[in-house]
Amino acid sequence: MARSGNAQPPNTETTTEKDGVLVPLQLKLLLILIVTALPPVALLVAEKFWPAGTLGVSLERVLGGTISAGGITVSFYLVLVGCIAVLGIGIGFILGDGVFVTPVKALARWLSETNEPHDSGVPIFPKLHRDEIGALGRGVSAMAARGLQVGEQDKTVTNEKSTFLMVAAHQLRTPISELTWSIEELLDPSTSEETKQKIIQNLSKPLKRTQLVIGHILATASIEEGRFGYVFEQVDIVPVIEKLVNDFALVAEEHGNSIVFEHGPVPLVYADAERISLALFDLITNAIDYTPRGGRITVSLKPASNDRVEVIVADTGIGIPEKELPFIFTKFHRGENALHMRPNGSGLGLYLVKNIINGHGSEVFVDSSETIGGTRFSFFLNTKPPA
Amino acid sequence: MKVLVAEDDSLLSSILINRFQSSGFDVMGSFDGDETVDKIKSWKPGLILLDILMPKKDGFAVLEEIKKDPACANIPVIVLSNLGEENDRQRASKFGVIDYLVKANTTPKSIVEKVQAMKL
Numbered sequence: 001m002a003r004s005g006n007a008q009p010p011n012t013e014t015t016t017e018k019d020g021v022l023v024p025l026q027l028k029l030l031l032i033l034i035v036t037a038l039p040p041v042a043l044l045v046a047e048k049f050w051p052a053g054t055l056g057v058s059l060e061r062v063l064g065g066t067i068s069a070g071g072i073t074v075s076f077y078l079v080l081v082g083c084i085a086v087l088g089i090g091i092g093f094i095l096g097d098g099v100f101v102t103p104v105k106a107l108a109r110w111l112s113e114t115n116e117p118h119d120s121g122v123p124i125f126p127k128l129h130r131d132e133i134g135a136l137g138r139g140v141s142a143m144a145a146r147g148l149q150v151g152e153q154d155k156t157v158t159n160e161k162s163t164f165l166m167v168a169a170h171q172l173r174t175p176i177s178e179l180t181w182s183i184e185e186l187l188d189p190s191t192s193e194e195t196k197q198k199i200i201q202n203l204s205k206p207l208k209r210t211q212l213v214i215g216h217i218l219a220t221a222s223i224e225e226g227r228f229g230y231v232f233e234q235v236d237i238v239p240v241i242e243k244l245v246n247d248f249a250l251v252a253e254e255h256g257n258s259i260v261f262e263h264g265p266v267p268l269v270y271a272d273a274e275r276i277s278l279a280l281f282d283l284i285t286n287a288i289d290y291t292p293r294g295g296r297i298t299v300s301l302k303p304a305s306n307d308r309v310e311v312i313v314a315d316t317g318i319g320i321p322e323k324e325l326p327f328i329f330t331k332f333h334r335g336e337n338a339l340h341m342r343p344n345g346s347g348l349g350l351y352l353v354k355n356i357i358n359g360h361g362s363e364v365f366v367d368s369s370e371t372i373g374g375t376r377f378s379f380f381l382n383t384k385p386p387a
Numbered sequence: 388m389k390v391l392v393a394e395d396d397s398l399l400s401s402i403l404i405n406r407f408q409s410s411g412f413d414v415m416g417s418f419d420g421d422e423t424v425d426k427i428k429s430w431k432p433g434l435i436l437l438d439i440l441m442p443k444k445d446g447f448a449v450l451e452e453i454k455k456d457p458a459c460a461n462i463p464v465i466v467l468s469n470l471g472e473e474n475d476r477q478r479a480s481k482f483g484v485i486d487y488l489v490k491a492n493t494t495p496k497s498i499v500e501k502v503q504a505m506k507l
Contacts, residue, residue: 166472173469174396177490181402184494195405202398342442 022130028099036092039084103128107137114144163332164220171213171346178206216348219278220331223355230272230359237269237309237381238301240277245299248284256293259284263301266309269381271360276311276381279356282349283313283377289342290375291317308380319370328366329354353377361386388507389413391432393423393449394467395441399490403436403467406495410503420444424452427459434507436498437484439468439475450482463507467498 065076106126113123125141128134182199185191222228245261252259280299287297295316304310320328324335332347350364357364357379368375390412394400400416407414415430417423419442427435427449439446446466453459464484468475471489479487485505488498 170469173471173489173491177469178396178398180491181399181495184496185402185406188496190409191405192409198401199398205398 021132021135025099025132028131032092032095032099035095036088039088040081043081043084099129099131100133103133103137107133107140110137111140111144164217167332167346167348168213168217171217172210175206175210175213178209179203182206213346215278216346216352219352220348223352228355228359230275232270232272232385234268234270235273237271237273237276237311238263238266240273241280241299241301241311244277244280244284248288248297252288252297255288255291257288257291257295257297259288259297259299261299261301264303266301266303267383269309269383270385271381275356275359279353279379280311280313282353286349287313287315287317287375289345291315304380307383309383310378310380312376312378314374314376316374319373319375320366320368321370322368325366325368329364388433389415389430390434390436390502391423391426391430392416392436393418393420393441393446394436394438395419396438403495403498406499407502410499412499412502418442420446420449423449427453427462428456431459432462434502435462435464436467437464439466439470439479447478447482450479450484454482463505465498465502467493 066073068074103126107128110123110126126137128137182203185199186196219228241263242261245259248259284297284299291297297313297315300310300312300314302310302312320335324333327333328335329350331351333350334345334347354364360379360381362380362382365378366375367378390407392400392403392407392414394403394416395418397418400418404414404416415426415432417426421443423435423437423441424444426432437446437449441449444452446468450464453462464482466479466484466487467490468487469490471492476487486501488501
Protein backbone atom coordinates (compact mmCIF):
# COMPACT_ATOMS: atom_id res chain seq x y z
CA MET A 1 0.00 0.00 0.00
CA ALA A 2 1.33 3.47 -0.85
CA ARG A 3 2.74 5.60 1.99
CA SER A 4 2.46 9.34 2.32
CA GLY A 5 6.14 9.69 3.33
CA ASN A 6 5.44 11.96 6.30
CA ALA A 7 4.73 11.08 9.91
CA GLN A 8 1.31 12.67 10.26
CA PRO A 9 -2.26 11.59 10.96
CA PRO A 10 -3.82 9.41 8.28
CA ASN A 11 -4.86 11.15 5.11
CA THR A 12 -8.52 11.73 5.72
CA GLU A 13 -9.10 13.76 2.56
CA THR A 14 -11.11 10.98 0.95
CA THR A 15 -12.98 10.43 4.17
CA THR A 16 -14.28 13.96 4.41
CA GLU A 17 -14.77 15.09 0.83
CA LYS A 18 -17.45 12.48 0.06
CA ASP A 19 -19.71 11.78 2.98
CA GLY A 20 -22.81 9.61 3.01
CA VAL A 21 -23.96 6.56 1.03
CA LEU A 22 -24.62 7.05 -2.68
CA VAL A 23 -25.57 3.50 -3.71
CA PRO A 24 -26.62 1.30 -0.77
CA LEU A 25 -25.19 -2.20 -0.53
CA GLN A 26 -28.70 -3.70 -0.68
CA LEU A 27 -29.26 -2.16 -4.11
CA LYS A 28 -25.87 -3.40 -5.32
CA LEU A 29 -26.70 -6.89 -4.05
CA LEU A 30 -30.02 -6.80 -5.88
CA LEU A 31 -28.33 -5.71 -9.12
CA ILE A 32 -25.77 -8.50 -8.80
CA LEU A 33 -28.52 -11.07 -8.31
CA ILE A 34 -30.36 -9.73 -11.34
CA VAL A 35 -27.21 -9.86 -13.47
CA THR A 36 -26.51 -13.39 -12.27
CA ALA A 37 -30.00 -14.76 -12.72
CA LEU A 38 -31.11 -12.80 -15.75
CA PRO A 39 -29.46 -14.72 -18.59
CA PRO A 40 -30.86 -18.20 -17.81
CA VAL A 41 -34.24 -16.74 -16.76
CA ALA A 42 -34.40 -14.76 -19.97
CA LEU A 43 -33.64 -17.93 -21.92
CA LEU A 44 -36.39 -19.85 -20.15
CA VAL A 45 -38.90 -17.10 -20.77
CA ALA A 46 -37.87 -16.81 -24.38
CA GLU A 47 -38.23 -20.52 -24.90
CA LYS A 48 -41.74 -20.43 -23.55
CA PHE A 49 -43.00 -17.31 -25.31
CA TRP A 50 -40.86 -17.02 -28.51
CA PRO A 51 -43.39 -16.90 -31.31
CA ALA A 52 -42.71 -19.51 -33.93
CA GLY A 53 -41.42 -18.10 -37.15
CA THR A 54 -40.17 -14.77 -35.58
CA LEU A 55 -37.37 -13.40 -37.68
CA GLY A 56 -37.75 -16.46 -39.84
CA VAL A 57 -36.24 -18.58 -37.12
CA SER A 58 -37.98 -21.04 -34.97
CA LEU A 59 -36.61 -21.11 -31.40
CA GLU A 60 -37.46 -24.78 -31.31
CA ARG A 61 -35.14 -25.24 -34.23
CA VAL A 62 -32.44 -23.16 -32.52
CA LEU A 63 -32.85 -24.78 -29.15
CA GLY A 64 -33.94 -28.18 -30.28
CA GLY A 65 -31.66 -31.08 -30.83
CA THR A 66 -29.46 -32.98 -28.49
CA ILE A 67 -25.84 -33.29 -27.64
CA SER A 68 -24.33 -36.67 -26.94
CA ALA A 69 -21.06 -37.29 -25.22
CA GLY A 70 -19.71 -40.37 -23.50
CA GLY A 71 -23.00 -42.19 -23.83
CA ILE A 72 -24.93 -39.32 -22.22
CA THR A 73 -27.49 -37.46 -24.28
CA VAL A 74 -28.57 -34.02 -23.18
CA SER A 75 -30.77 -31.57 -24.96
CA PHE A 76 -28.93 -28.66 -26.46
CA TYR A 77 -31.34 -26.34 -24.72
CA LEU A 78 -30.36 -27.52 -21.27
CA VAL A 79 -26.69 -27.25 -22.09
CA LEU A 80 -27.21 -23.68 -23.24
CA VAL A 81 -29.16 -22.78 -20.10
CA GLY A 82 -26.40 -24.34 -17.99
CA CYS A 83 -23.63 -22.41 -19.76
CA ILE A 84 -25.48 -19.14 -19.45
CA ALA A 85 -26.18 -19.80 -15.74
CA VAL A 86 -22.48 -20.46 -15.10
CA LEU A 87 -21.61 -17.28 -17.01
CA GLY A 88 -24.10 -15.36 -14.92
CA ILE A 89 -22.69 -16.76 -11.69
CA GLY A 90 -19.17 -15.84 -12.85
CA ILE A 91 -20.21 -12.26 -13.61
CA GLY A 92 -22.03 -12.10 -10.29
CA PHE A 93 -18.94 -13.36 -8.47
CA ILE A 94 -16.71 -10.74 -10.08
CA LEU A 95 -19.18 -7.97 -9.29
CA GLY A 96 -19.67 -9.21 -5.74
CA ASP A 97 -15.93 -9.35 -5.19
CA GLY A 98 -15.55 -5.78 -6.36
CA VAL A 99 -18.46 -4.49 -4.27
CA PHE A 100 -18.00 -6.45 -1.05
CA VAL A 101 -14.72 -8.33 -0.73
CA THR A 102 -12.10 -5.98 -2.25
CA PRO A 103 -13.08 -2.88 -0.23
CA VAL A 104 -13.19 -4.87 3.02
CA LYS A 105 -9.76 -6.37 2.26
CA ALA A 106 -8.34 -2.93 1.45
CA LEU A 107 -9.74 -1.51 4.67
CA ALA A 108 -8.35 -4.41 6.72
CA ARG A 109 -4.91 -3.96 5.09
CA TRP A 110 -4.95 -0.17 5.79
CA LEU A 111 -5.88 -0.75 9.44
CA SER A 112 -3.11 -3.30 9.79
CA GLU A 113 -0.52 -0.93 8.27
CA THR A 114 -1.78 2.06 10.32
CA ASN A 115 -1.10 0.11 13.51
CA GLU A 116 2.56 -0.26 12.52
CA PRO A 117 5.15 2.42 13.52
CA HIS A 118 5.02 5.42 11.16
CA ASP A 119 8.68 6.24 10.61
CA SER A 120 8.36 5.51 6.92
CA GLY A 121 5.13 7.42 6.56
CA VAL A 122 1.44 6.89 7.23
CA PRO A 123 -0.47 4.66 4.75
CA ILE A 124 -2.77 6.51 2.38
CA PHE A 125 -6.42 5.71 3.01
CA PRO A 126 -7.80 3.45 0.23
CA LYS A 127 -10.40 4.75 -2.20
CA LEU A 128 -13.75 3.25 -1.18
CA HIS A 129 -17.20 3.36 -2.74
CA ARG A 130 -19.89 5.58 -1.39
CA ASP A 131 -21.79 2.79 0.30
CA GLU A 132 -22.03 1.38 3.82
CA ILE A 133 -18.57 -0.22 3.63
CA GLY A 134 -17.10 3.12 2.54
CA ALA A 135 -18.95 4.91 5.35
CA LEU A 136 -17.63 2.36 7.85
CA GLY A 137 -14.08 2.82 6.54
CA ARG A 138 -14.27 6.61 6.67
CA GLY A 139 -15.57 6.46 10.23
CA VAL A 140 -12.69 4.20 11.29
CA SER A 141 -10.19 6.48 9.53
CA ALA A 142 -11.56 9.56 11.32
CA MET A 143 -11.31 7.76 14.67
CA ALA A 144 -7.70 6.75 13.93
CA ALA A 145 -6.85 10.34 12.92
CA ARG A 146 -8.28 11.71 16.17
CA GLY A 147 -6.36 9.10 18.14
CA LEU A 148 -3.07 9.99 16.41
CA GLN A 149 -3.64 13.73 16.96
CA VAL A 150 -4.18 13.17 20.67
CA GLY A 151 -1.02 11.04 20.71
CA GLU A 152 1.01 13.82 19.04
CA GLN A 153 -0.35 16.39 21.51
CA ASP A 154 0.59 14.11 24.40
CA LYS A 155 4.10 13.71 22.93
CA THR A 156 4.46 17.52 22.64
CA VAL A 157 3.35 18.00 26.25
CA THR A 158 5.77 15.28 27.43
CA ASN A 159 8.64 16.83 25.42
CA GLU A 160 7.89 20.28 26.89
CA LYS A 161 7.85 18.90 30.40
CA SER A 162 11.20 17.15 29.80
CA THR A 163 12.75 20.38 28.50
CA PHE A 164 11.35 22.27 31.46
CA LEU A 165 12.83 19.79 33.96
CA MET A 166 16.22 19.79 32.19
CA VAL A 167 16.39 23.58 32.18
CA ALA A 168 15.33 23.71 35.84
CA ALA A 169 17.90 21.09 36.87
CA HIS A 170 20.70 22.81 34.99
CA GLN A 171 19.79 26.26 36.33
CA LEU A 172 19.90 24.98 39.91
CA ARG A 173 23.20 23.11 39.49
CA THR A 174 25.24 26.32 39.24
CA PRO A 175 24.18 27.89 42.57
CA ILE A 176 24.41 24.42 44.17
CA SER A 177 28.01 24.15 42.91
CA GLU A 178 28.76 27.61 44.29
CA LEU A 179 27.35 26.74 47.71
CA THR A 180 28.98 23.29 47.89
CA TRP A 181 32.38 24.57 46.89
CA SER A 182 32.10 27.59 49.22
CA ILE A 183 31.20 25.40 52.21
CA GLU A 184 34.06 22.99 51.52
CA GLU A 185 36.56 25.86 51.41
CA LEU A 186 35.16 27.48 54.56
CA LEU A 187 35.45 24.19 56.46
CA ASP A 188 38.98 23.46 55.25
CA PRO A 189 41.55 24.60 57.84
CA SER A 190 44.11 25.16 55.08
CA THR A 191 41.99 27.88 53.45
CA SER A 192 43.40 31.34 54.21
CA GLU A 193 41.33 33.87 56.20
CA GLU A 194 41.41 36.26 53.26
CA THR A 195 39.91 33.61 50.98
CA LYS A 196 37.30 32.71 53.59
CA GLN A 197 36.23 36.35 53.91
CA LYS A 198 35.90 36.70 50.12
CA ILE A 199 33.79 33.54 49.99
CA ILE A 200 31.52 34.71 52.84
CA GLN A 201 31.00 38.09 51.13
CA ASN A 202 29.88 36.31 47.97
CA LEU A 203 27.66 33.68 49.58
CA SER A 204 24.52 35.70 49.01
CA LYS A 205 25.01 35.43 45.25
CA PRO A 206 24.20 31.70 44.88
CA LEU A 207 21.36 32.03 47.38
CA LYS A 208 19.77 34.89 45.42
CA ARG A 209 20.30 32.98 42.21
CA THR A 210 18.59 29.90 43.63
CA GLN A 211 15.68 32.07 44.80
CA LEU A 212 15.39 33.57 41.32
CA VAL A 213 15.54 30.22 39.52
CA ILE A 214 13.01 28.61 41.84
CA GLY A 215 10.79 31.68 41.54
CA HIS A 216 10.89 31.44 37.75
CA ILE A 217 10.21 27.72 37.75
CA LEU A 218 7.27 27.98 40.15
CA ALA A 219 5.81 30.98 38.33
CA THR A 220 6.07 29.20 34.97
CA ALA A 221 4.46 26.08 36.39
CA SER A 222 1.63 28.20 37.87
CA ILE A 223 1.04 29.91 34.56
CA GLU A 224 0.95 26.58 32.72
CA GLU A 225 -1.61 25.25 35.19
CA GLY A 226 -3.71 28.42 35.21
CA ARG A 227 -2.93 29.10 38.88
CA PHE A 228 -0.91 32.32 38.42
CA GLY A 229 -3.30 34.73 40.11
CA TYR A 230 -3.28 38.50 40.55
CA VAL A 231 -4.32 40.81 43.37
CA PHE A 232 -5.28 44.11 41.81
CA GLU A 233 -5.46 47.36 43.75
CA GLN A 234 -4.88 51.06 43.25
CA VAL A 235 -1.18 51.48 43.90
CA ASP A 236 1.46 54.18 43.61
CA ILE A 237 3.93 52.41 41.28
CA VAL A 238 6.68 55.09 41.69
CA PRO A 239 8.14 53.84 45.01
CA VAL A 240 7.86 50.23 43.78
CA ILE A 241 10.08 50.97 40.77
CA GLU A 242 12.32 53.27 42.79
CA LYS A 243 13.17 50.50 45.25
CA LEU A 244 13.84 48.07 42.42
CA VAL A 245 16.18 50.48 40.64
CA ASN A 246 18.04 51.19 43.91
CA ASP A 247 18.43 47.44 44.54
CA PHE A 248 19.95 47.05 41.08
CA ALA A 249 22.34 50.00 41.38
CA LEU A 250 25.18 47.91 42.83
CA VAL A 251 24.67 45.10 40.33
CA ALA A 252 24.76 47.56 37.45
CA GLU A 253 27.94 49.10 38.87
CA GLU A 254 29.62 45.68 39.11
CA HIS A 255 28.80 45.25 35.40
CA GLY A 256 30.34 48.63 34.68
CA ASN A 257 26.97 50.21 33.85
CA SER A 258 24.64 52.81 35.31
CA ILE A 259 20.91 52.60 35.95
CA VAL A 260 18.52 55.53 36.38
CA PHE A 261 14.81 56.02 37.02
CA GLU A 262 13.10 58.89 35.23
CA HIS A 263 9.55 59.96 36.02
CA GLY A 264 7.27 62.92 36.53
CA PRO A 265 3.94 63.02 38.35
CA VAL A 266 1.88 59.96 37.41
CA PRO A 267 -1.51 58.78 38.67
CA LEU A 268 -2.03 55.65 40.72
CA VAL A 269 -2.27 52.46 38.67
CA TYR A 270 -4.65 49.55 38.99
CA ALA A 271 -2.17 46.65 39.22
CA ASP A 272 -0.65 43.80 41.18
CA ALA A 273 2.47 45.58 42.43
CA GLU A 274 4.30 42.34 43.29
CA ARG A 275 3.75 40.85 39.82
CA ILE A 276 4.76 44.09 38.08
CA SER A 277 7.87 44.18 40.26
CA LEU A 278 8.72 40.63 39.13
CA ALA A 279 8.27 41.59 35.47
CA LEU A 280 10.46 44.67 35.86
CA PHE A 281 13.05 42.62 37.78
CA ASP A 282 13.43 40.35 34.74
CA LEU A 283 13.51 43.23 32.26
CA ILE A 284 16.15 45.11 34.26
CA THR A 285 18.24 41.93 34.82
CA ASN A 286 18.29 41.34 31.07
CA ALA A 287 19.13 44.98 30.36
CA ILE A 288 22.15 44.85 32.68
CA ASP A 289 23.33 41.43 31.50
CA TYR A 290 23.18 42.32 27.81
CA THR A 291 24.73 45.78 28.06
CA PRO A 292 28.53 45.88 27.76
CA ARG A 293 30.58 47.92 30.20
CA GLY A 294 30.06 51.68 29.99
CA GLY A 295 26.41 51.34 29.12
CA ARG A 296 23.24 52.80 30.59
CA ILE A 297 19.88 51.39 31.63
CA THR A 298 16.94 53.78 31.91
CA VAL A 299 13.64 52.92 33.56
CA SER A 300 10.95 55.52 32.75
CA LEU A 301 7.39 56.14 33.83
CA LYS A 302 5.04 58.59 32.11
CA PRO A 303 1.32 59.27 31.76
CA ALA A 304 -0.27 57.97 28.56
CA SER A 305 -3.59 58.35 26.80
CA ASN A 306 -6.78 56.44 27.66
CA ASP A 307 -6.22 56.50 31.45
CA ARG A 308 -2.94 54.63 31.27
CA VAL A 309 0.65 54.94 32.41
CA GLU A 310 3.56 53.80 30.24
CA VAL A 311 6.51 51.91 31.75
CA ILE A 312 9.73 51.71 29.73
CA VAL A 313 12.98 49.81 30.29
CA ALA A 314 15.63 50.86 27.80
CA ASP A 315 19.30 49.93 27.51
CA THR A 316 22.30 50.70 25.33
CA GLY A 317 23.10 47.01 24.97
CA ILE A 318 23.84 44.52 22.22
CA GLY A 319 20.33 44.56 20.76
CA ILE A 320 18.21 41.68 19.53
CA PRO A 321 18.48 40.42 15.93
CA GLU A 322 15.35 41.31 13.98
CA LYS A 323 14.71 37.71 12.95
CA GLU A 324 14.51 36.69 16.62
CA LEU A 325 12.03 39.36 17.74
CA PRO A 326 8.93 37.21 17.06
CA PHE A 327 10.31 34.48 19.34
CA ILE A 328 11.76 36.28 22.34
CA PHE A 329 8.68 35.75 24.51
CA THR A 330 8.60 32.01 23.79
CA LYS A 331 9.36 29.71 26.69
CA PHE A 332 13.04 28.54 26.73
CA HIS A 333 13.98 30.70 23.75
CA ARG A 334 17.57 32.05 24.01
CA GLY A 335 18.63 34.47 21.32
CA GLU A 336 22.00 34.25 19.60
CA ASN A 337 23.31 37.41 21.25
CA ALA A 338 21.93 36.34 24.62
CA LEU A 339 23.69 32.97 24.41
CA HIS A 340 26.88 34.77 23.45
CA MET A 341 26.82 37.06 26.47
CA ARG A 342 25.04 34.98 29.10
CA PRO A 343 24.97 31.32 28.16
CA ASN A 344 23.48 30.23 31.47
CA GLY A 345 20.05 31.86 31.15
CA SER A 346 16.85 29.81 31.50
CA GLY A 347 14.84 31.32 28.66
CA LEU A 348 11.91 31.86 31.06
CA GLY A 349 12.30 35.55 31.98
CA LEU A 350 10.58 37.19 29.01
CA TYR A 351 7.95 34.44 28.91
CA LEU A 352 7.02 35.42 32.47
CA VAL A 353 7.11 39.13 31.65
CA LYS A 354 4.69 38.65 28.76
CA ASN A 355 2.27 36.62 30.88
CA ILE A 356 2.31 39.15 33.72
CA ILE A 357 1.71 42.10 31.42
CA ASN A 358 -1.00 40.22 29.50
CA GLY A 359 -2.57 39.50 32.90
CA HIS A 360 -2.80 43.28 33.35
CA GLY A 361 -4.66 43.66 30.08
CA SER A 362 -1.68 45.00 28.17
CA GLU A 363 0.99 43.89 25.69
CA VAL A 364 4.78 44.12 25.88
CA PHE A 365 6.26 46.17 23.07
CA VAL A 366 9.88 45.80 22.03
CA ASP A 367 12.08 47.95 19.90
CA SER A 368 15.61 46.82 19.25
CA SER A 369 18.46 47.46 16.89
CA GLU A 370 21.43 45.18 16.57
CA THR A 371 23.23 47.62 14.27
CA ILE A 372 22.78 50.79 16.34
CA GLY A 373 22.54 48.86 19.62
CA GLY A 374 20.01 49.19 22.37
CA THR A 375 16.69 47.64 23.27
CA ARG A 376 13.51 49.24 24.57
CA PHE A 377 10.75 47.27 26.28
CA SER A 378 7.51 49.04 27.19
CA PHE A 379 4.02 48.28 28.43
CA PHE A 380 0.99 50.14 29.74
CA LEU A 381 -0.76 49.94 33.08
CA ASN A 382 -4.34 51.06 33.54
CA THR A 383 -5.08 53.75 36.09
CA LYS A 384 -8.62 52.46 36.65
CA PRO A 385 -10.22 49.05 36.95
CA PRO A 386 -11.71 47.83 33.64
CA ALA A 387 -15.35 48.78 33.12
CA MET B 388 52.60 22.47 36.50
CA LYS B 389 50.69 25.27 34.76
CA VAL B 390 46.90 24.97 35.04
CA LEU B 391 44.39 27.14 33.15
CA VAL B 392 40.98 27.44 34.83
CA ALA B 393 38.48 28.40 32.11
CA GLU B 394 35.33 29.31 34.09
CA ASP B 395 33.02 32.30 33.64
CA ASP B 396 31.48 32.12 37.15
CA SER B 397 33.72 34.41 39.22
CA LEU B 398 33.01 32.66 42.56
CA LEU B 399 33.71 29.17 41.23
CA SER B 400 36.77 30.41 39.36
CA SER B 401 38.31 32.10 42.41
CA ILE B 402 37.67 29.06 44.64
CA LEU B 403 39.26 26.69 42.11
CA ILE B 404 42.24 28.96 41.44
CA ASN B 405 42.89 29.35 45.19
CA ARG B 406 42.69 25.61 45.75
CA PHE B 407 45.12 24.78 42.93
CA GLN B 408 47.52 27.56 43.97
CA SER B 409 47.59 26.40 47.59
CA SER B 410 48.34 22.88 46.25
CA GLY B 411 51.46 24.15 44.53
CA PHE B 412 50.22 24.64 40.96
CA ASP B 413 50.88 27.67 38.78
CA VAL B 414 47.35 28.84 37.93
CA MET B 415 45.72 31.33 35.58
CA GLY B 416 42.02 31.99 35.00
CA SER B 417 40.02 32.86 31.86
CA PHE B 418 36.40 33.97 31.78
CA ASP B 419 35.13 33.51 28.27
CA GLY B 420 35.83 31.33 25.26
CA ASP B 421 37.91 33.86 23.34
CA GLU B 422 40.12 34.62 26.33
CA THR B 423 40.53 30.87 26.93
CA VAL B 424 41.83 30.23 23.42
CA ASP B 425 44.20 33.22 23.63
CA LYS B 426 45.65 32.08 26.94
CA ILE B 427 46.03 28.47 25.80
CA LYS B 428 48.00 29.56 22.75
CA SER B 429 50.14 32.15 24.52
CA TRP B 430 50.65 30.59 27.97
CA LYS B 431 50.68 26.89 26.93
CA PRO B 432 49.34 25.36 30.18
CA GLY B 433 50.08 21.77 31.12
CA LEU B 434 46.40 21.17 31.95
CA ILE B 435 43.14 22.91 31.05
CA LEU B 436 40.06 22.82 33.30
CA LEU B 437 37.35 23.79 30.82
CA ASP B 438 33.79 24.95 31.44
CA ILE B 439 31.37 24.44 28.56
CA LEU B 440 28.82 27.24 28.89
CA MET B 441 30.94 30.39 28.62
CA PRO B 442 30.30 33.74 26.94
CA LYS B 443 31.58 34.50 23.43
CA LYS B 444 32.63 30.94 22.61
CA ASP B 445 31.53 27.77 24.40
CA GLY B 446 33.84 25.00 25.57
CA PHE B 447 33.14 22.80 22.55
CA ALA B 448 34.16 25.62 20.20
CA VAL B 449 37.33 26.13 22.25
CA LEU B 450 38.15 22.40 21.94
CA GLU B 451 37.54 22.47 18.23
CA GLU B 452 39.92 25.39 17.81
CA ILE B 453 42.77 24.15 19.98
CA LYS B 454 42.66 20.64 18.55
CA LYS B 455 43.40 22.11 15.12
CA ASP B 456 46.57 23.78 16.44
CA PRO B 457 49.44 21.27 16.69
CA ALA B 458 51.06 23.44 19.37
CA CYS B 459 48.06 22.97 21.73
CA ALA B 460 46.30 19.88 20.45
CA ASN B 461 47.90 17.55 22.98
CA ILE B 462 47.34 19.64 26.09
CA PRO B 463 45.22 17.47 28.43
CA VAL B 464 41.73 18.84 29.05
CA ILE B 465 39.33 18.07 31.91
CA VAL B 466 35.80 19.35 31.23
CA LEU B 467 34.18 20.94 34.30
CA SER B 468 30.55 21.62 33.50
CA ASN B 469 27.04 21.46 34.89
CA LEU B 470 25.87 20.04 31.57
CA GLY B 471 25.92 16.37 32.44
CA GLU B 472 23.81 14.72 29.73
CA GLU B 473 25.16 11.69 27.91
CA ASN B 474 25.26 13.50 24.55
CA ASP B 475 27.37 16.30 26.10
CA ARG B 476 29.83 13.72 27.49
CA GLN B 477 30.02 11.92 24.16
CA ARG B 478 30.57 15.17 22.32
CA ALA B 479 33.43 16.05 24.68
CA SER B 480 34.99 12.59 24.44
CA LYS B 481 35.22 12.97 20.65
CA PHE B 482 37.72 15.76 21.34
CA GLY B 483 39.79 13.39 23.45
CA VAL B 484 39.22 15.06 26.84
CA ILE B 485 40.73 13.05 29.67
CA ASP B 486 37.80 13.46 32.05
CA TYR B 487 34.32 15.03 32.30
CA LEU B 488 33.25 16.28 35.74
CA VAL B 489 29.89 17.77 36.74
CA LYS B 490 30.59 20.73 39.03
CA ALA B 491 27.54 20.15 41.23
CA ASN B 492 28.73 16.57 41.90
CA THR B 493 32.35 17.31 42.76
CA THR B 494 34.44 19.68 44.90
CA PRO B 495 37.67 21.64 44.30
CA LYS B 496 39.56 19.40 46.73
CA SER B 497 38.57 16.22 44.86
CA ILE B 498 39.42 17.86 41.52
CA VAL B 499 42.94 18.67 42.80
CA GLU B 500 43.36 15.14 44.16
CA LYS B 501 42.26 13.70 40.81
CA VAL B 502 44.77 15.88 38.93
CA GLN B 503 47.56 14.94 41.35
CA ALA B 504 46.73 11.26 40.92
CA MET B 505 46.95 11.59 37.14
CA LYS B 506 50.65 12.51 37.43
CA LEU B 507 50.47 14.64 34.27
